[in-house]
Amino acid sequence: MKFIVVGGGLAGLMATIKIAEKGEIVDLISFVPVKRSHSVCAQGGINGAVNTKGEGDSPWNHFDDTLLGGDYLANQPPVLGMCEAAPGVIYLMDRMGVPFTRTPEGNLDFRRFGGTLVHRTAFSGSTTGQQLLYALDEQVRYWETQGKVNKFEDWDYLSAVIDDNGVCRGCLAQDMKTMEIRSFQGDAVILCTGGLGAVYGKTTNSIINTGSPASSAYQQGVYYANPEMIQIHPTCIGGDDKLRLISEGVRGDGGRLWTYKDGKPWFFMEEWYPAYGNLVSRDVASRGIFKVCRELGLGLDGQDSVYLDVTHLDPEWIEKRQHGVLEIYRKFAGEEPTKVPMKVFPAMHYSMGGMWVDYNQMTNIPGLFAAGECEYQYHGANRLGANSLMSCLYAGMVVGDKSIEYCKALKKTASDVSNKVFEAEAARQKAGMEKIYKFTGSENPYVLKDEMNNYMTNYVGVVRTTKQLKDTDNKLLELMERYKKVGVYDTGGWSNRTAIFIRHLWNMFELARGIVGGALTRKESRGAHYMPEYPNRDDENWLKTIKAKWTPDGPQFSLEDVDISLIKPRVRRYDVSKDQVVKEEAEKEAASGKEEAK
Amino acid sequence: MSDVILKIRRQDGPNSSPYWEEFKVPVAPKANVISLLLEIQRSPVNAQGKPTTPVIWDCNCLEEVCGACSMVINGVARQACAAMVDSLSKPIVLQPLSKFPLVRDLMVDRTKMFENLKKIKAWIPIDGTYYMGSGPKVAPGVQDERYAISCCMTCGCCMEACPYVNSKTNYMGPTCMAQVKLFNAHPTGAMYKDERLDAIAGDGGIVDCGNAQNCERVCPKEIPLVSIIAELNRETAFRGFNRWLKGKPKSPGYESAPG
Numbered sequence: 001m002k003f004i005v006v007g008g009g010l011a012g013l014m015a016t017i018k019i020a021e022k023g024e025i026v027d028l029i030s031f032v033p034v035k036r037s038h039s040v041c042a043q044g045g046i047n048g049a050v051n052t053k054g055e056g057d058s059p060w061n062h063f064d065d066t067l068l069g070g071d072y073l074a075n076q077p078p079v080l081g082m083c084e085a086a087p088g089v090i091y092l093m094d095r096m097g098v099p100f101t102r103t104p105e106g107n108l109d110f111r112r113f114g115g116t117l118v119h120r121t122a123f124s125g126s127t128t129g130q131q132l133l134y135a136l137d138e139q140v141r142y143w144e145t146q147g148k149v150n151k152f153e154d155w156d157y158l159s160a161v162i163d164d165n166g167v168c169r170g171c172l173a174q175d176m177k178t179m180e181i182r183s184f185q186g187d188a189v190i191l192c193t194g195g196l197g198a199v200y201g202k203t204t205n206s207i208i209n210t211g212s213p214a215s216s217a218y219q220q221g222v223y224y225a226n227p228e229m230i231q232i233h234p235t236c237i238g239g240d241d242k243l244r245l246i247s248e249g250v251r252g253d254g255g256r257l258w259t260y261k262d263g264k265p266w267f268f269m270e271e272w273y274p275a276y277g278n279l280v281s282r283d284v285a286s287r288g289i290f291k292v293c294r295e296l297g298l299g300l301d302g303q304d305s306v307y308l309d310v311t312h313l314d315p316e317w318i319e320k321r322q323h324g325v326l327e328i329y330r331k332f333a334g335e336e337p338t339k340v341p342m343k344v345f346p347a348m349h350y351s352m353g354g355m356w357v358d359y360n361q362m363t364n365i366p367g368l369f370a371a372g373e374c375e376y377q378y379h380g381a382n383r384l385g386a387n388s389l390m391s392c393l394y395a396g397m398v399v400g401d402k403s404i405e406y407c408k409a410l411k412k413t414a415s416d417v418s419n420k421v422f423e424a425e426a427a428r429q430k431a432g433m434e435k436i437y438k439f440t441g442s443e444n445p446y447v448l449k450d451e452m453n454n455y456m457t458n459y460v461g462v463v464r465t466t467k468q469l470k471d472t473d474n475k476l477l478e479l480m481e482r483y484k485k486v487g488v489y490d491t492g493g494w495s496n497r498t499a500i501f502i503r504h505l506w507n508m509f510e511l512a513r514g515i516v517g518g519a520l521t522r523k524e525s526r527g528a529h530y531m532p533e534y535p536n537r538d539d540e541n542w543l544k545t546i547k548a549k550w551t552p553d554g555p556q557f558s559l560e561d562v563d564i565s566l567i568k569p570r571v572r573r574y575d576v577s578k579d580q581v582v583k584e585e586a587e588k589e590a591a592s593g594k595e596e597a598k
Numbered sequence: 599m600s601d602v603i604l605k606i607r608r609q610d611g612p613n614s615s616p617y618w619e620e621f622k623v624p625v626a627p628k629a630n631v632i633s634l635l636l637e638i639q640r641s642p643v644n645a646q647g648k649p650t651t652p653v654i655w656d657c658n659c660l661e662e663v664c665g666a667c668s669m670v671i672n673g674v675a676r677q678a679c680a681a682m683v684d685s686l687s688k689p690i691v692l693q694p695l696s697k698f699p700l701v702r703d704l705m706v707d708r709t710k711m712f713e714n715l716k717k718i719k720a721w722i723p724i725d726g727t728y729y730m731g732s733g734p735k736v737a738p739g740v741q742d743e744r745y746a747i748s749c750c751m752t753c754g755c756c757m758e759a760c761p762y763v764n765s766k767t768n769y770m771g772p773t774c775m776a777q778v779k780l781f782n783a784h785p786t787g788a789m790y791k792d793e794r795l796d797a798i799a800g801d802g803g804i805v806d807c808g809n810a811q812n813c814e815r816v817c818p819k820e821i822p823l824v825s826i827i828a829e830l831n832r833e834t835a836f837r838g839f840n841r842w843l844k845g846k847p848k849s850p851g852y853e854s855a856p857g
Contacts (some may be wrong), residue, residue: 036664094733097722099745106735138721240633490651495702
């Protein structure tokens with residue numbers, strides 16, 4: 001059995017460990033040294049209902065919060081699986097030596113996060129993602145010394161090798177130093193390639209998150225599900241090169257959002273949502289800040305920003321818990337956040353949508369698996385804070401086990417497949433590269449990306465309109481036309497990053513069209529997809545997964561029912577507690593029952 | 599928008615000759631060195647107005663947590679993302695780290711740092727990923743100490759600044775020493791403490807440190823490298839003395855311990 005894991009973030013490394021500990025050998029292909037993967041950027045924590053604070057929390061409650069936060073768009077069984085496994089996953093990471101923040105007794109501490117009323121988020125200062133990633137990186141290094149893992153770092157994934165029966169038998173990748181393109185045999189190819197922030201440009205994502213491997217798979221026939229579900233994180237700070245995240249954990253530790261109204265501080269989230277206050281789900285918080293700044297014109301100094309305030313908290317205490325985040329603010333905003341409130345505004349942060357996978361994490365191409373942000377399975381229409389780290393680790397575990405099961409059942413393996421299949425795909429990729437080397441036009445590829453970024457950020461964000469979405473799609477078509485006149489500037493056959501970027505650029509265009517097309521298809525407002533033209537959630541028509549299928553003439557969309565077999569969707573409210581909502585709905589139902597009886 | 603002059607030491611590949619190239623780049627508010635390099639990508643023309651190739655450098659997260667964008671900026675090894683243009687003297691001079699094999703322009707290959715982590719067994723041995731209950735309790739004070747070290751991004755700034763990391767020694771470098779403490783301070787990791795001390799007792803280990811203390815000065819994560827190395831010095835000496843007394847080469851069991 002041969003295993004290929006692509007991507008060295010949390011999902012990829014967990015999958016690698018799971019396979020290696022079963023005695024199998026993994027080729028681990030990563031765009032960057034795995035220790036530098038984007039998982040390092042996660043700050044606030046990881047959710048698991050360990051329930052150490054006497055709040056009666058449970059995996060079922062975590063499950064319920066996650067579904068509600070995602071506006072019920074996620075298939076329910078895998079989400080329940082994740083929430084049930086979560087406490088054990090946190091314990092496992094603790095056993096690996098993650099320096100989680102402790103209680104006085106030496107136990108794991110938990111903080112509050114958005115979309116829940118309990119303390120469910122384990123954390124390691126405010127660099128939880130970094131600490132989790134390092135723990136897995138260390139375990140993978142051990143397996144490397146045992147000969148179970150072969151790392152290919154600074155390699156770019158190009159495409160899957162698909163045989164005549166439509167089965168994935170390996171992949172193509174390129175050494176970004178020597179520019180060598182080669183094929184890898186794999187009975188299971190597991191894509192753990194992360195998000196697509198670069199499609200939006202200035203975001204909280206790392207610059208490497210172009211979504212290129214997911215786009216490549218999509219162009220090879222993998223369905224791309226709910227592409228329109230893009231999370232805009234409410235609290236970020238500006239910058240010339242990127243927008244930097246200020247963790248939701250800051251509000252979990254007591255930070256408050258406010259602006260001035262009539263010359264006085266106005267804690268708008270606390271006023272609008274008395275039950276959850278500053279810790280509503282992210283889509284709701286971002287819309288709240290947009291309303292303040294764009295509709296009411298009450299942003300600070302009339303600009304796009306509001307305060308995120310921790311100045312009322314004990315400086316020593318907040319420093320200890322949020323040092324990483326406060327340092328980012330000091331370095332990049334140049335002000336002292338324990339003395340002057342931070343100025344924040346929403347920024348693109350995460351893709352809930354992604355490659356369609358079944359409950360075994362396998363795409364519709366047999367043998368090609370996906371786990372982590374690059375797939376769509378766990379978050380529905382909006383992700384709760386601190387659920388991403390858990391979903392990456394959990395999906396990595398599932399895909400590790402399930403890919404082994406899949407390979408064991410194979411009658412024919414990758415080594416039985418004719419070499420010609422691999423050679424044909426290699427020839428296709430090499431020809432594509434040669435074509436890029438010969439690009440001599442006048443269009444600068446980085447400028448084309450900027451133009452896409454501006455449209456995506458301005459028109460495919462918190463508030464969407466049909467007209468602006470259509471304008472964006474037209475812009476993308478224009479850019480794809482201008483792509484033909486791109487110049488590569490650099491014809492070097494050694495570490496030619498510009499040529500590699502040009503390949504990613506096309507893949508970004510294809511994904512962007514999927515996102516815009518998905519948004520145009522979904523005629524309702526649900527989670528992160530908000531269209532004032534269709535202001536309400538419409539379960540009757542749109543409680544559906546939108547699946548994009550790539551065609552040369554643009555994406556085609558189809559609908560799939562969502563598995564809601566475990567919890568009946570409720571109205572989504574954060575102004576009162578869940579118990580209150582259930583009570584009110586029951587009363588309403590009883591009243592309408594009486595009405596009918598009359 | 600004002601312009602800034604950037605002087606960049608460039609090299610097309612490991613075997614090519616280095617050369618200097620100057621760029622005149624417009625500076626936006628809150629720009630960092632990365633923004634300047636991104637601007638060169640958008641308009642790859644040098645200060646003489648001649649078209650050139652975009653500069654190649656390493657970067658990912660742009661918020662000083664991934665460790666990728668280390669380079670020598672105005673003579674000091676640091677992260678380019680956290681180097682705000684307003685705070686730098688001009689012209690700004692960029693050079694690649696010199697203690698690692700050069701890939702191209704400002705990009706270097708830091709594989710040896712990751713290889714060193716293998717030598718010191720920088721992991722907590724676990725019996726497997728299956729459910730075995732919670733991890734050991736850790737005193738908050740111990741956690742604080744470990745957390746500070748665990749923020750190391752393997753960026754290589756300490757290697758660049760350390761005079762004892764050079765082509766004549768095998769010194770694994772300051773951060774590698776600190777990692778020994780990170781794992782030895784954990785209740786499970788401590789079970790195999792002696793193995794890690796032995797790994798830094800020999801060639802390339804702690805005796806190669808000449809106490810220049812440059813490492814701590816350049817560490818972007820402010821890890822107290824100097825005091826950690828001093829502590830490990832005592833521990834390895836004590837360990838050596840104990841070994842001599844007892845005549846025992848190693849504590850048993852670790853080599854076969856899984857992950």
